[in-house]
Amino acid sequence: MNRKEEDSNENASKVTSETASKTFDSSKSAQLAISSSPDSPNPAFSSSARTILIGMILTLLGGALWGTNATVSKILMADYRVSPLQIACVRQLAAGVLFTITASLCARKQLLSAAKSTKSWGMFALTGIVCVLLTQVSYLWAIDCTNSGTATVLQSLNLVFVLVYVCLRNKRLPIMRENIGVLLAFVGTALMATGGDFSKLSLPIMGLVWGLLDAASTAALAIMPVKLIAKWGNLTINGITFIIAGLILLPFVRPWETMPPLDWRGIALFTFTVVGGTFGAYWLFLSGVMRVGAVRGTLLGASEPVMAALTAVLFTGAVFSWADFVGFALIFIMMTLLR
Secondary structure, eight states, X not given: OOHHHHHHHXXXXXXXXXXXXXXXXXXXXXXXXXXXXXXXOOTTSOOOHHHHHHHHHHHHHHHHHHHHHHHHHHHHHHHSOOOHHXXXXXXXXXXXXXXXXXXXXXXXXHHHHHHHOGGGHHHHHHHIIIIIIIHHHHHHHHHHHSXXXXXXXXXXXXXXXXXXXXXXXXXXXXXXXXXXXXXXXXXXXXXXXXXXOTTSOOSOXXXXXXXXXXXXXXXXXXXXXXXXXXXXXXXXXXXXXXXXXXXXXXXXHOHHHHOOOOOHHHHHHHHHHHIIIIIIHHHHHHHHHHHHOHHHHHHHTTHHHHHHHHHHHHHHOOOXXXXXXXXXXXXXXXXXXXX
16 A cells, blocks of 8 residues: 555544544635645644634633533433433434524525525434434433443444544455454453453443444444535534434423423423533534644543543542443553544
């Protein structure tokens, strides 16, 4: 393989890995961001130390909000008996409306263009089902079966699925760094699933199944919506696909009939999971990535599983064994190797 092909494969891997982590922002600088190198900040922003620092803070806060959101969802399910489907339905609809309103203010032409593109409606629906509905529901079920920290770390395995896709697409074998990353991912997952005793499972089997399904569907987020986002922007695509996912669940969930009663604390937690943990987290994280670039953004995004594990211990009484911590560490190393 010549040097040009290696560079092409490496760039494809980085672009896909970053998109798998989270999609890219749409604003007045969207086209500049799309055309820039995945390793570099958006050229619309200066590369000064102050800009990089602000970007790092925004990225860390976004990841921290995502991690906290996982624990908030666990509290809603454990304390208020809100089902994963109820959380997913309400959160997708409400966040989708917020994304759409924001798109109408920041990317009005893109939003109107997407709405008029009837040929793309089928792809919008498919993306909403696989990349939003399946990702959200499987993640919430994984949290419900295990805890927010474990579910979030399992979600990080999406990078392995992305690597498989990149290798197949580019007709190449994984390089040494990638092979090591995959090996660490398997060992880390095995330690988490067995607690270090390989003769039995310590992790609920459905928790593991939902976690791996979440990782696979999160990897699809790296592949399916890329062209849509490049054409219409992240805010527009998020708004459309989140609303589609919520509407699909609506007749089955009927939250106006089935939602358990919530006190003021429950209402506050539900409000946070929509405004802060979904919409706000996306906004902060992606605004930060535009300033610091994809590689730094991927590494700083590790604040999500760290915060998920920390808040799980503090607020839900989750207990992690030595095998869990070693498994977490191995998967974090995998994230840096497969970035």
